[in-house]
Amino acid sequence: DTAVSQTPKYLVTQMGNDKSIKCEQNLGHDTMYWYKQDSKKFLKIMFSYNNKELIINETVPNRFSPKSPDKAHLNLHINSLELGDSAVYFCASSIRTGGSTDTQYFGPGTRLTVL
């Protein structure tokens, strides 16, 4: 009965490859997010989708493309991976956006290592 799940948990790949990370939430939430946590543990939002619509797009390289096939899923595709993309990527969800009282629920993270 995992609330927010991510696959894979670990991802090791070579520079220049393309990879995807998947996220699913079974909480019935409308809004989902992707965060990047760097080696210094700094956590920064990348994207947010509300009911499959992109609402937050931080200054992320366009090699990163989120895709939301339905409101329960938000995948992250990364093209031409670079060393600096190595990080832990967290997916999160909340009931809705614009309701600032909503708590975000986080997935367990995907540790991406680019060699």
Place this chain on the structure above:
Amino acid sequence: AQSVTQPDIHITVSEGASLELRCNYSYGATPYLFWYVQSPGQGLQLLLKYFSGDTLVQGIKGFEAEFKRSQSSFNLRKPSVHWSDAAEYFCAVVRRTGTYKYIFGTGTRLKVLA
């Protein structure tokens, strides 16, 4: 610019001792305030949150936090730390208007000595 500061990168306490983790924010107006905990290899779990009302907020696992408007602070406390509390703690804020976007502090790593 909006920012969240957690001045202590690492804190070490003995089991059974009290704990206070500091969080200061810089915002035009009082934001919504959160504390999350990240255990090793895990995602973030919400400990507590403050939106309005009583400035002393109770959370899970025996944690509490006090909002002090005059100091722009939201410090996390626990009277008696357990070894299982060893983790990374993040303070986060959300602006009350506009885009609902969390801004996280840089985290405080807590080590608990037996």
